Each structure stands twice: as structure tokens, then as C-alpha cells.
Amino acid sequence: MRCPPTRALAVPGAKRPSGPVRRRAAAGYPLPSWPPGAQTRRMADMGAFREAVVAWAAGGPGAPARELAARLPVRTVVLLEGPSDAAAVGALAAGRGRDLAAEGVCVLPMGGAMSVGRFARLLGSPGLGLRLTGLCDEAERPYYARALDAFHVCAADLEDELIRALGVTRVEDLVRAEGDLRALRTFAHQPAQRDRTEQQRLRRFLGTKKGRKIHYGRVLVEALAPDRVPAPLDALLAGL
Numbered sequence: 001m002r003c004p005p006t007r008a009l010a011v012p013g014a015k016r017p018s019g020p021v022r023r024r025a026a027a028g029y030p031l032p033s034w035p036p037g038a039q040t041r042r043m044a045d046m047g048a049f050r051e052a053v054v055a056w057a058a059g060g061p062g063a064p065a066r067e068l069a070a071r072l073p074v075r076t077v078v079l080l081e082g083p084s085d086a087a088a089v090g091a092l093a094a095g096r097g098r099d100l101a102a103e104g105v106c107v108l109p110m111g112g113a114m115s116v117g118r119f120a121r122l123l124g125s126p127g128l129g130l131r132l133t134g135l136c137d138e139a140e141r142p143y144y145a146r147a148l149d150a151f152h153v154c155a156a157d158l159e160d161e162l163i164r165a166l167g168v169t170r171v172e173d174l175v176r177a178e179g180d181l182r183a184l185r186t187f188a189h190q191p192a193q194r195d196r197t198e199q200q201r202l203r204r205f206l207g208t209k210k211g212r213k214i215h216y217g218r219v220l221v222e223a224l225a226p227d228r229v230p231a232p233l234d235a236l237l238a239g240l
Contacts, residue, residue: 042101045072050108057118069128075104077123079134083109087217105240113140120147135236152232159203161230162220168198
């Protein structure tokens with residue numbers, strides 16, 4: 001029998017959790033409880049490894065990445081197309097009380113699916129010998145299939161998966177709560193958008209401003225009920 005998700009208990013006099021934490025509690029996820037400073041240090045170390053790998057893939061020296069891989073407990077790298085995917089994966093992991101850096105998992109946005117082969121050669125068996133997995137859009141499946149043995153595919157892209165999981169009305173409520181409803185309505189009335197469905201317009205809207213996809217990658221995941229997480233994202237995290 002599946003046990004119900006743990007919910008946070010109200011403590012008299014305690015400070016009310018803010019934004020993202022409150023949304024995770026309301027959705028039924030347990031609240032994380034890491035020692036003060038420990039998670040920050042782990043994230044900084046994993047961030048340094050991630051930056052060293054990106055520099056290496058761009059033609060820089062490989063020694064910094066090798067040294068950090070030997071010093072840190074890195075065992076798995078999740079290869080993602082961009083930072084909005086990384087924001088979504090990070091939000092889901094945090095919502096489930098997981099510290100991926102402590103587990104030796106590096107979430108690495110590559111800046112495009114066409115780079116997956118290069119990163120796989122550096123990080124997989126030909127290079128550092130780390131376990132590799134990833135998440136990609138359906139259109140980018142061929143690039144991932146040539147480079148990785150195990151990865152997960154979104155039907156169109158992750159934003160489309162999240163909008164379908166939440167429903168158009170709920171996503172619009174979140175857009176309103178984030179102060180972007182006026183911008184959405186202006187966008188929806190553009191001639192190029194009139195023949196698209198509401199779901200298609202929402203998906204397009206998320207990519208119309210720098211940083212918006214990253215922001216909503218986190219916001220939409222935090223709003224998901226535990227049993228409404230899109231299958232590719234859920235399977236990715238479960239396999240880590």
C-alpha cells in the first residue's frame with residue numbers, strides 16, 4: 001500500500017515558510033532539513049566541477065575537471081539541454097528532500113543537445129568513467145541516442161510536459177501569481193498566436209523573455225502534486 005506523502009506540521013510561533021518552500025509543502029512534498037551550510041558547500045563544489053567540465057568541453061584543459069572528479073564524490077552526470085531543464089530537475093529533487101550534490105550527482109546543462117556527444121566522451125567511459133544519463137526533447141532524441149545508453153525523452157519539450165500535467169488554468173494562475181499575466185495576455189493577442197491553442201501559447205510565452213523559462217521551470221515543478229509529475233522527469237529522478 002502506498003503511504004501518503006508527508007506534510008509539514010505547523011509549529012506555534014514558527015516563521016511561515018516562504019514562496020517555494022510553502023508551495024512544496026502545499027503540494028504534499030516533505031520539507032528538506034539539511035545541516036546549516038552543508039548543502040551550500042556541496043553545491044559550490046559541484047558547481048566548480050560543472051564549470052570545469054564546460055570549460056573542458058569548450059577546448060580548455062581537462063586537468064581541473066579531473067582533479068575535482070577525484071576529490072568530490074561525483075558518480076553520475078545528468079546531461080540536459082539547457083538551464084530551464086536544470087531548474088526543473090533541481091526543484092523536483094529539492095521538493096522530494098533530496099540533495100543531489102551529496103548523492104554525487106552533477107546536473108549539467110550543456111547549452112544545446114548537439115553537444116551531448118562531446119560531453120559524453122569527456123565524462124563517460126572514454127574519459128572520467130562516470131555514469132551518464134539525461135533528459136531531452138523528442139526532436140533531439142537522435143543526438144542523445146548516439147551518445148548515451150540511458151536517457152529520458154519529453155513528448156515535445158519539458159515545458160509542454162509541465163503545462164499538460166498542471167493544466168492550462170493552473171498554469172495561468174501561476175503566471176498571475178508571478179506578476180506576468182498582463183504580459184501573457186499581450187502576447188496571446190499577437191497575430192501569430194491567434195491560431196494556436198492556449199497550451200501552445202503558454203509554451204511559447206515561457207520562451208519570450210530571457211530567464212523566463214528558467215524561472216518557470218522551477219515554479220511549475222513546485223506547483224505539481226506528487227502524483228502529477230511528468231513521466232520523463234519522474235523517471236529521471238527515480239533512476240539517480
